[in-house]
Amino acid sequence: MTEVNTLLLYCRSGFEKECAAEITTRCAEVGVYGYPQFDPEQGYVLFHCHEPDGALTAMRKLRFRALIFARQWVACMPRLDNLPSSDRITPIREQVALLPKTSELMVEVADTTDGRELHGFARKFGSALAQALRRDNLMLPRKQRADWRLHVFVVDGRTLWVGVAPIGNSSAWSMGVLRLKFPHQAPSRSTLKLEEAWHYFIPARRKEQLLRGGMTAVDLGAAPGGWTWQLVNQHMFVTAVDNGPMNDDLMESGQVEHRREDAFTFVPSKPVDWMVCDVVDKPARVTGLMLTWALNGWCRNAIFNLKLPMKQRFDEVERCLGHLRDELAAAGIDYRLQARHLYHDREEITCWLSLTPEG
Ligand SMILES: C[S@@+](CC[C@H](N)C(=O)[O-])C[C@H]1O[C@@H](n2cnc3c(N)ncnc32)[C@H](O)[C@@H]1O
Known part of the structure; x- marks a missing residue:
């Protein structure tokens, strides 16, 4: 050929x-x-x-x-x-x-x-x-x-x-491109980012194992609740961390505890199945936060956004993900990391850090 x-x-x-x-x-x-x-x-x-x-x-x-x-x-x-x-x-x-x-x-x-x-x-x-x-x-x-x-x-x-x-x-x-219909009950369009992330990252054969009712989750930078809505929709129990207000209907589900705290200092009382993070901050700072969660064993899986800087966007992504990989490897942690500029992402990329990888 x-x-x-x-x-x-x-x-x-x-x-x-x-x-x-x-x-x-x-x-x-x-x-x-x-x-x-x-x-x-x-x-x-x-x-x-x-x-x-x-x-x-x-x-x-x-x-x-x-x-x-x-x-x-x-x-x-x-x-x-x-x-x-x-x-x-x-x-x-x-x-x-x-x-x-x-x-x-x-x-x-x-x-x-x-x-x-x-x-x-x-x-x-x-x-x-x-x-x-x-x-x-x-x-x-x-x-x-x-x-x-x-x-x-x-x-x-x-x-x-x-x-x-x-x-x-x-x-x-x-x-x-995966086109998704906006679920009208969800409090924000951001909800589609987490839905698309799950579709893209999680293989069909692992869906039932990884997204199950009764699981626990922490949503960092949760307000008004688009990502929390997705977690609740999977029948999970969610701690939503944000100083901003959460959507009232979502709070009425009884599955959400709202903590008005700083995502960078919040410590979960017990390890959770999922941590998701949509905090708008410098990518290096968010990477550091993900590392803290991983090194402390506070979650089994994390989905997080890295907001891209105005310039040198690729270099910054390489630096952040490289740092995360190096530190996890140095700590002897078994992990898988995937990143994607999703269809519903704009000036950000979405990452999946699995701390319970398959085989
Ligand atoms: C893009 S919005 C999150 C949208 C949310 N994922 C949704 O689907 O509705 C970012 C949120 O991060 C919160 N935030 C920014 N810095 C924070 C911090 N240090 N601690 C907690 N929340 C923070 C903001 O208050 C804001 O609500």
Whole structure:
């Protein structure tokens, strides 16, 4: 296979620089060299690998989940330009013939205002394309198992990227985005961050073990209660720590104790199953707080936000997570740490620190 040397990465518009720095760093760590290319706010980044099959090599050597800022990654053939509107399918067919076999197609656009205007086109074009590719035996029947998924990324009606992503090492969601419906009883939109975090981080096979009724939780920086609402919705008992007021209906559930205290000095009376933290403070300070909880064994799992600084956002994330990893390792603590710039995150990332990792 040749020419699959561009990695296309989708990200939130405005975070191209972080996504580019991250893929360049992670690829270099596994010996895949190249250079990133992007325009500000275009909602995606290209990483051109020097080796002809560099994009596929990167996907073999890296775990998609190790990336924070990329919502999806696709190993692409060279960009298709100046496509005639009368026949876009023939040039795509030629590229697909050189790629691994797939049974699923996602035709996607950037998550930007311009991109969203192409949604209708992408949907219609996608069904025509899938039909044509299956007819020519360039795609397997829908139900047949394949290791790869075919992606077509629409830049505009005349410009497309065609590529593949490994099904077991990429996002399963279209555009790498999990859309959630806002639960109207929840006191704040922040509630979606914790819901998405659980969907993204916790594998389905561990859901029942990790999110159970009767568990105990501490919510640091809880007001007005969007995250507490999610914990209560899982039938947990929650200590909500915040000087601000909590939502009245939530307090009436009888499952919440409100403590008007400083999250940085609060000490739980007993270890809890979950600690979640949405305190707005410097990322290094919040990292220090997470470390205190982990080193003292005050929680089994933590989900926390790191608010990103205005500048050097990627460097700061690397510093904070590196520090956390180093200190936990030095203390001999068994842990798993994952971080993600979630769809519902803006100037922050969300992290899951598991202190009771599997096997
Ligand atoms: C982004 S809001 C939390 C929103 C909440 N997760 C929700 O879903 O409704 C941040 C909260 O952190 C609280 N906060 C900031 N510094 C704090 C501290 N040192 N101790 C406790 N709470 C703090 C603020 O009062 C604010 O309510």
